[in-house]
Amino acid sequence: MVERVARNGLNVAVELADFIEGQALPSSGITADAFWQGLSDLVHDLTPANRDLLQKRAEFQATIDQWHIDRRGQPHDAAAYQAFLREIGYLVPEGPDFSIETANLDPEIAEVPGAQLVVPVMNARYALNAANARWGSLYDALYGTDAMGDLPKGGGYDPVRGARVIAFARAFLDDHFPLTTGSWADVDDVAMIADALAYPGQFSGTTKGGVILNNHGLHVYIRLDRDTAIGASDKAGISDLLLESAMSAIMDCEDSVAAVDAADKVLAYGNWLGLMKGDLREEVSKGGKTFTRTLDPDYDYTDRSGKTHRLKGRALMLVRNVGHLMTNPAILDRDGAEVFEGLMDAMITTLCAMHDLNGARANSSAGSVYVVKPKMHGPAEVAFADQVFTQVEAALGLPRYTVKLGIMDEERRTSVNLKECIRAAKHRVAFINTGFLDRTGDEIHTSMQAGAMVRKGEMKNTAWIAAYEDNNVDVGLACGLAGKAQIGKGMWAMPDLMADMLAAKIAHPQAGANCAWVPSPTAATLHAMHYHDVDVKARQAEIAKGGKRASLDDLLTIPLATGQNWSEAEITAELENNAQGILGYVVRWVDQGIGCSKVPDIHDVGLMEDRATCRISSQALANWLLHGVVSRDQVLAVMRRMAAVVDRQNDGDPLYTPMGPDFDTIAFQAACDLVFLGVEQPSGYTEPVLHARRLQLKAEQNG
Numbered sequence: 158m159v160e161r162v163a164r165n166g167l168n169v170a171v172e173l174a175d176f177i178e179g180q181a182l183p184s185s186g187i188t189a190d191a192f193w194q195g196l197s198d199l200v201h202d203l204t205p206a207n208r209d210l211l212q213k214r215a216e217f218q219a220t221i222d223q224w225h226i227d228r229r230g231q232p233h234d235a236a237a238y239q240a241f242l243r244e245i246g247y248l249v250p251e252g253p254d255f256s257i258e259t260a261n262l263d264p265e266i267a268e269v270p271g272a273q274l275v276v277p278v279m280n281a282r283y284a285l286n287a288a289n290a291r292w293g294s295l296y297d298a299l300y301g302t303d304a305m306g307d308l309p310k311g312g313g314y315d316p317v318r319g320a321r322v323i324a325f326a327r328a329f330l331d332d333h334f335p336l337t338t339g340s341w342a343d344v345d346d347v348a349m350i351a352d353a354l355a356y357p358g359q360f361s362g363t364t365k366g367g368v369i370l371n372n373h374g375l376h377v378y379i380r381l382d383r384d385t386a387i388g389a390s391d392k393a394g395i396s397d398l399l400l401e402s403a404m405s406a407i408m409d410c411e412d413s414v415a416a417v418d419a420a421d422k423v424l425a426y427g428n429w430l431g432l433m434k435g436d437l438r439e440e441v442s443k444g445g446k447t448f449t450r451t452l453d454p455d456y457d458y459t460d461r462s463g464k465t466h467r468l469k470g471r472a473l474m475l476v477r478n479v480g481h482l483m484t485n486p487a488i489l490d491r492d493g494a495e496v497f498e499g500l501m502d503a504m505i506t507t508l509c510a511m512h513d514l515n516g517a518r519a520n521s522s523a524g525s526v527y528v529v530k531p532k533m534h535g536p537a538e539v540a541f542a543d544q545v546f547t548q549v550e551a552a553l554g555l556p557r558y559t560v561k562l563g564i565m566d567e568e569r570r571t572s573v574n575l576k577e578c579i580r581a582a583k584h585r586v587a588f589i590n591t592g593f594l595d596r597t598g599d600e601i602h603t604s605m606q607a608g609a610m611v612r613k614g615e616m617k618n619t620a621w622i623a624a625y626e627d628n629n630v631d632v633g634l635a636c637g638l639a640g641k642a643q644i645g646k647g648m649w650a651m652p653d654l655m656a657d658m659l660a661a662k663i664a665h666p667q668a669g670a671n672c673a674w675v676p677s678p679t680a681a682t683l684h685a686m687h688y689h690d691v692d693v694k695a696r697q698a699e700i701a702k703g704g705k706r707a708s709l710d711d712l713l714t715i716p717l718a719t720g721q722n723w724s725e726a727e728i729t730a731e732l733e734n735n736a737q738g739i740l741g742y743v744v745r746w747v748d749q750g751i752g753c754s755k756v757p758d759i760h761d762v763g764l765m766e767d768r769a770t771c772r773i774s775s776q777a778l779a780n781w782l783l784h785g786v787v788s789r790d791q792v793l794a795v796m797r798r799m800a801a802v803v804d805r806q807n808d809g810d811p812l813y814t815p816m817g818p819d820f821d822t823i824a825f826q827a828a829c830d831l832v833f834l835g836v837e838q839p840s841g842y843t844e845p846v847l848h849a850r851r852l853q854l855k856a857e858q859n860g
Contacts (some may be wrong), residue, residue, distance in 0.1 A: 159419065159486060165193040167200065167496070168489040177505070181430055185511045187553055187647050187740040195552025196504045199459060200488070201495045203545060207481055207497050209415050210538050217247055218603070218709025222609040225606035233607065239713055242573075249536060249574050256637025259561060261523040265473035266561075266587050269374040270671035270693040271404030272681040274472065275648065277753050278408040278432075279416065279425045281439040282450060283763075288432060290403035290454040291472045292378065292617060292681030295329070296322050296387070297397075302655040304683055314386075323391070326398045327656045333689045334359050339658030345392045347379055351461060362458040362466065369458045369468070372689050375747070376401040376468060405672065406472040407563075408432060410502055411531055412595075412767045413478045413753030415551070415746050417848045418855070419487035422501070429476055431511040435519050450518075473527070474520050474579070475563060476510070478502035480532030481541070483844050486852075487557045489603055503545050504526070506561055507553060527587055528836050529563035532595065534840070535570040539581040546585065558584045563643075566629050567592030567769075568599045568840070573712055575632045583636075587673070588643035591629045593622065598772030601780055602841030604715045607760050609784040611718045613777050624711035630669040634701045639694070646673040647714075650765045652755055655683055666691035669700045723786075729795070732787060735774040740816070740828045742766040744803060746816050746823040747850050757806045759799075768843045769832065792832060800825055822856045 161168045169177075224241055228234075260372045265271070272547070276287040284446050299305055299322045302714065309318055330341040335355040347368050351360040355758065361369040367380040378399035382388040388396030407531075431437025439450045453470040460466060479502055482722040484495035510526040513686040518524060530542045539562075546560040562585040564571070564578060566724040571578050578585055597616050604610075616622060626646070631643040648663040651657045658675075662684055665673035671693045675681045700706075723731075755763040763771070781787045800816040808812040816825040827850035831843055838845060 161489070164492045165190070165197040165611075167197050167494070168479045170487045172423050173487050174417045176423045176427060180427065181508050182507065184515070185508060186305050186515060187508065187511070190510065191552070192504075195549070196488075196501075197491075197673075199500050199504055199545070199548050199552065200490050202502060202548065203541075204277045204490065206499060206544075207500070207540060210481055210534075211839070212542060212578060213537070216536055217245065219670040221246055221247070221603060222606040225604065225608075225834055229606075229608075230727075233715060233717065235710060235713065237555060239709070242713070247535075247570060249577050251574075251576055252432050252580060254635065255580060255583060256587050257579065257641055259584060259586055259641060261525050262556065262561065262587060262641065263473050263523045263525065264499065265404045266527070266643055269376060269404055270666065272402055272407040272675045272684040272688075273643075273645060273672040274403045274678065274681055275409055275477070275676075276406065276673050277413040278476070279414045279421065279752070281428050281437060282433070282441055284408055284428050284432060285437060285439055285450045285452065287403065287406040287408070288471045288474060289450075290406065290678035290681050291401060291453070291470055292456075292627055293402040293685070295326055295398040295400050295682060295686075297363040298655075298679045300326055302679060302683070303653075304655040304659055306656055307452045311379040319387070323387075323395075329686065330377075334377070347393050347395065349497065350379075355652035360461070362456045364456060369456075373694075375404075375688055376683065378774075380440065386568050392779070400682050402684045403472040403675070403687045405475060405679060407475045407477050407529055409477045409753075410506065411477045412769055415752040415847070415851060416485075418485070421750070422485065422487050422505075426505050426509060430512065431515040432474055433510050434516070435513075437801060471519070475527035475529050476506045477529035477531060478500055478506060480530070481538060482532065482839060482842060483848065489826065494737050499530075499794075500545065503549050504552070507546070507549050507555070511553065512554070513554075524559070526560045527563065527586075528560055529565065529590075531592070532568060532840075532842070533564065533571055534568045535574050536577040537580045539571075539578045543582045543585055553708070561585050561587035562801040563588040563590065563739070565592045565595070566625075567595035569596070569603045569749075572596065572625055572628065573709065575628065576715060579632065579636045579638075585637075586642055587644055588674075589633050589638065590643070590674075591647055592624055592769065593625070594767075594769035594773060596625060597622070598769065598776050598841050599843060600716065601773070601776040602838075605776075605783065605836055605841075606718075607715050608717045608719070609786050610777065610780050611721070612723075612727075616716060617718040618771075620711045620714040621716060622823070624707040624714075626668065628712055629709035630697075630700060630704075630706045631707055634669065634709055635705070636699055636857055639697045639701065643672045644669040644670050646699075648765065649676060649680060649684075650678040650770070651762065652680060652765060653763050655680065659683055659686070659715045663687045663690060666693045667696065669693070669697045671697070690702040722758055726785060726795070731781075732778070732792065732795045733799055735778050736795045736828075736832075737802055738766065738774045738791070739771055739778075739831060740763075740796065740800050740803045742771050742805065743828040743831065743847070744807070744813075744816060744822075744824040746847055747827050747854055748822075749812055750851065759802065761806065768847070771843050772841055775831035775835050776841040778832045779841075782832070783836055789833065793829070796820075796825075796829055796832070800828075823850050823857075826850065 274287040327341040380397040382396040385396040405798040485498040488496045513520040743758040753767040756766040804815040
């Protein structure tokens with residue numbers, strides 16, 4: 158049983174109440190009574206509206222399902238389908254043109270393009286690494302990855318590889334900071350570089366340890382240190398190139414974490430509070446040494462006139478709240494029901510961020526709080542999020558619109574109504590982002606009854622996804638986000654394949670996105686080079702002049718596998734790929750509470766897996782089951798076979814609990830539930846199953 162205390166009409170788990178009153182409220186300027194009354198009012202005022210929105214989702218899904226069922230066996234009539242969606246209110250009328258009116262935005266949001274990290278906030282080490290990823294060593298990123306085409310061989314420092322790294326870095330400087338004559342490879346005195354640059358405006362100034370240059374709003378710190386081995390062997394004394402890398406970082410309370418109860422939520426909120434106070438610390442053991450990791454300081458430099466300037470040493474931190482769907486047992490309302498977790502997150506993460514607003518503003522110099530809101534379906538749900546934060550601001554005594562909103566364009570009803578979604582938060586919107594993974598899961602679920610879908614790997618070649626990616630940028634620019642907010646692109650999911658990322662991810666700034674997600678600080682540094690390659694502001698202006706590129710017809714094209722006749726081998730391969738991905742992710746989520754990790758795929762290639770990738774795989778299998786492409790017995794046999802593969806892949810983990818040979822573990826059952834109960838899951842989300850099974854395991858462990 159959860160020990161609880163009564164607070165203003167709420168029954169709160171003791172550990173959460175202790176955290177709020179003992180850590181979050183002191184120095185915030187908010188009294189305990191004001192906070193609890195504000196949260197109680199928020200819960201009891203807005204829970205009915207939250208429930209109504211979820212009911213509307215279910216009604217839309219049931220109506221769309223029936224439309225497809227009634228026409229089963231007939232060719233899909235796209236025009237009739239679009240008219241039907243308008244008739245039921247799924248497609249809303251589009252209003253007049255407008256521009257967002259968001260004020261008090263930090264330059265990392267409004268002006269400067271760059272990589273964006275997303276990390277599970279429950280892991281303090283990862284959170285600190287992400288915050289400190291504002292600056293990254295290009296030398297280290299090149300030397301330690303396959304970015305140059307191969308991996309280091311190990312066995313100590315390889316001077317030949319080191320020379321290749323230095324040559325690569327000098328070529329980068331030649332490309333983006335050209336000299337009036339000659340090459341950076343010939344420079345022997347960086348102190349004289351200000352007068353040698355072809356574009357003198359690229360010289361920002363000098364620091365005690367080097368020179369600061371700038372390009373497209375991003376800075377490069379040429380570090381000079383002849384006391385290091387690299388600097389001593391370099392004729393210019395250059396020991397490293399530090400690139401301004403992760404301009405922003407999303408501290409995630411949602412997709413990449415496994416937070417199912419008060420203890421989990423306190424860990425998430427506590428780390429976010431530490432980041433906002435600036436005092437988060439974590440003991441780290443690495444290479445046989447133990448040290449304390451903290452937030453990095455800022456950099457000071459002096460320009461040619463002698464004036465001192467400061468460069469932030471940390472990424473601008475945003476916090477991702479959960480969506481509107483889930484409740485959490487950490488707090489019960491006056492009727493004894495679990496409160497909606499999104500309401501809890503809104504109040505508590507904003508309270509924690511007040512320590513930054515009230516202090517030195519080490520995170521937001523503009524005095525704003527940045528909340529990313531995922532999994533919203535359509536304008537009404539965005540309007541509800543705006544209403545939630547308006548009430549939170551009033552309860553906490555903050556000016557209206559202090560909280561800025563990041564809209565994840567990752568659900569179909571949001572994509573097709575994106576302009577009206579942005580309008581619903583036009584005073585708050587700070588970013589829109591194409592979350593193509595969740596968006597694919599929702600695409601499958603929304604059209605579940607229409608027929609069998611194409612294989613997962615073919616989704617990226619379908620009409621809807623190309624239209625979706627273009628539409629996000631087109632609508633964002635039309636709504637005035639250029640120079641005011643972020644237009645983002647999704648995650649690179651293969652953290653070990655950096656050469657492939659360098660080849661592929663330049664497409665994101667070329668598409669007009671001024672930020673894109675990366676899986677690690679190293680990836681942020683490498684991806685930062687793309688924002689030197691592409692002038693995103695100029696690219697956005699070019700796209701805006703060209704007019705809208707995406708059509709609603711394409712956006713509503715259902716990715717049906719019409720006329721495809723897969724071989725038995727192709728079907729088996731698809732089953733195994735999806736089943737292995739589901740099991741590899743779910744077993745860690747349920748058994749160890751790991752919400753996001755690098756999971757080996759069926760070919761032992763490490764992929765970043767989270768609930769969004771799991772949603773795709775489980776919905777894909779549920780769809781094929783529904784339409785008879787595969788049978789239940791066939792899927793179950795593959796699930797057991799792939800569980801054995803996953804057990805082998807985790808053989809070296811002392812904390813791992815094998816699913817075989819009996820396949821009766823809670824984790825294995827959770828994975829099966831996601832597939833066999835996939836059609837009935839709300840929007841195809843994985844959270845209801847995963848939360849229930851994780852809570853079941855915790856209850857059994859606690860006796």
